[in-house]
Amino acid sequence: MNMKAQGIEKHIRIKMYEKMLLIRKFEEKLVELSGIDGRLPGMQILANGQEAVAVGVIEALETYDVVVSNHRSHGHLLARGADPKHLMAEIMGKATGVNKGKSGTLHMSVPEINVLMTSTVVGAGPPMSVGAAFAQQYRNEKNITVVFFGDGAAAEGSVHEAMNLAALWKLPIIFVCENNCWAGAQGLGQHCSIGDIADRGAAYGIPGEFVDGNDVEDVYYYALQIATRCRNGGGPGLIEAKTYRMRGHGEYDHQHYVDKKELEKWYALDPVKRYGKRLLNHGLMKKTEFETVERNMEKVIIEAVAFADQSPYPLPDEALEDVWAVEEGGQS
Template sequence: MILIRRFEEKIVALSQEPNRMSGMQILANGQEAVATGIVSALEPEDVIISNHRSHGHLLARGADLNSLMAEIMAKDNGVNGGKAGTLHLSVPEINVLMTSTVVGAGSPLAVGAAFAQHYKRAGGITVVFFGDGAAAEGSVHEAMNLASIWKLPLLFVCENICWAGAQRHEEHCATPHIFQRAKGYNMPGRSVDGNDVEAVYTIGVELAEYCRSGKGPAFIEALTYRMRGHGEQDRQHYVDPGELETWAARCPIHRYRQKLLDDDVLTEAKIRAIDQDAETRVTVAVAFGDESPYPGPETALTDVFVQPPSA
């Protein structure tokens, strides 16, 4: 979680410098427990499909820090050759099939991925991450319905961050409990404190195993909060500062740090060492990105279409 936080904090800092970052930066500060807990509950063969707040999901899965930073800096040595930026990443070698900034677009594709796993009897499940705003998209409901009809190994993970753009949850959603919608599609739905990494992991293991058993899909609503704007250009003038302070006090990293100290699992010295290691790794990643070239103009038309196999 600390590595994810330091990585995104560095993106914030670089975004304020000219010509350092490429495109719009949409971050997930404060949501680290969801990414860490759910991804830690998965097996290597499991497939992940993410959304526009994907850095934590990729880093928790083991994406190369240097290549990910280079990608966000639009460099040729990035995970997608500098063409995906921060919003449309794909790292197939760690089974992160795709991320998408199109709200709700990942769920139908997750149905396809889960269907392939089911059809090929390949084992593994698919996990799709989306926000509370995306939960209102018709594509998500259609995906839930079809996944349930076909009993696909698909875990829906809704990160309820209390805001969809500049709209509060209660302004765009008729129910305060999104997980209850799962019942209408005949799948188990559970709610969890999204700022408690151990609780997220526990429910992640439980429902991942349910999906893996062949019983069909499942749904998790992780209750957390969007600590920064919709994007870095959004200064959140519409958010009550007191509300931000309340959620800042529930920071998943601070909570877990204190728990580990109270349980005598870690010492202050060990925590400082972990933090310093994360800082160092992020600094090295930035240097890697700075030293990497931009993609050449001759690559503009590559990766647009699938290359047919050679004869």
């Protein structure tokens, strides 16, 4: 067991496992559906292998903290408490989706759970998080903002500008770089001049922390510490979670460019299986409880797909609703 994380209460551990399993099963269903013509519109970008990052960071947050996500967002949204039924409906483009079928998988925003936005523009999230955190600071709130971005995004100018400003203004932001070893078909060494992205924090005066992104307790432990410092006016933090994209960039990508040995190595570190085993081995879950969680999650996914399938598509007349903000007096 991770020594630093030993103080984590049992119910949090079990909750984190359940959420990781939910994300895994939700996305396995998307893998299955995306292989059937006409079932899912658009490209599916999945986070298999990265569940521990989403769950560990989000478990460390409070209800009113803000989350900004990127194109690989399903895990972040489900960890934050998005309803799988409405998420599945959105992915299918249905009117009952979290954005009434207008955003699809790549551009979701779920204000009810303080997920400000997901952006598929690589590197667009960090500047947005600066705006959200500035508002929190300006209003003297105790809330913080978390932004997830990839190792590829870390090389974008927008990310450097966001970190510089956040440090200068001591904004309450946790920058979470999910280093999944790939940016599209480019390995880390092809787009990044250094091995450890967390080292860049020093250039801005932001404490940078590496975590084992395939160990949910490690992620949770550090995220909680950084969140507390941030909440108490200590300024931003940077977490680099070392993890792995177990599938291709999107479901069209069959990873022909990935060394099979590398895949095998990371499959052995599968964060969901690894954590399930740990909970069983340490007696935190009995085998029967473990099997019940498995069955419950399967049921949730079946119900989500049934709900989305039965939901209607939005009507053409509704296409321009909720697209523009309406000002007082009716001008848009």
